[in-house]
Amino acid sequence: MNKVGFSIAVLSLISSLSLFASDDFTGQWSGQEKNDNGSLYSTLTLKLKQNNNNITGSYCYVTRGGNKIDCPEGDGSNLKGTANGKKALIEFDSAFGGVKGKASLELKDNKVLWKLIKDAENGEFYAPKAYALDKEVNQGDLKSDMKVFSTSDFTITLVNGCGGFYTVCDKAKYFGLRNKDGKQITLNGKTTQPANSNTADGMIFNNNGVGYIVRFNPLELKVIQGNKILVEQSGKWEL
Known part of the structure; x- marks a missing residue:
């Protein structure tokens, strides 16, 4: 699956499923x-x-x-x-x-x-x-809460389940695609942010003791296990 196809597939998945709990009846x-x-x-x-x-x-x-x-x-x-x-x-x-x-x-x-x-x-x-x-999910609203970026080896879609993409949130989603073989992974996580700030500067996810850390500025993906860095790649926004 190519990068564009993967991004479309993720958007379709989000559109058809309620990934995040509703706060009220609106x-x-x-x-x-x-x-x-x-x-x-x-x-x-x-x-x-x-x-x-x-x-x-x-x-x-x-x-x-x-x-x-x-x-x-x-x-x-x-x-x-x-x-x-x-x-x-x-x-x-x-x-x-x-x-x-x-x-x-x-x-x-x-x-x-x-x-x-x-x-x-x-x-x-x-x-x-x-x-x-x-x-029913409005795709226009979803796009403002979702961003796609790529590194040399991966294409990652990030979704903020609390509103705008940079909103501080403990309901974040990571949809990852490894470009060379099409292997995919879905993770739950939360945003990271400076102390006393209401604006996210990244997201962090965990997969059985392996941490996936995304920094927004400069855009970077880091995957760590304990003190060992498994992946460290800069990225660029695609969507």
């Missing part, structure tokens, strides 16, 4: 259920915004193979609620006239778990009893 969450024959039965999409403990947004439930669509018009809002840590209680209105339905939400294992508590009143509604939803 974002677009979606899930789907399939029939026994593999065809799509339903989808649920939640667009949520959390401000302190207050949640606003919308739910859109499409079921029965697309024959029932319970969604607000345009960018309308049809739910509100209150968060308490990783749990929330919301109230929702249906596009079919039902109002004041209630559901609980829970952030668990990088998913939002929906559970219907009370049916909507005074009209029809379509909402699932239980559903698991994954967060």
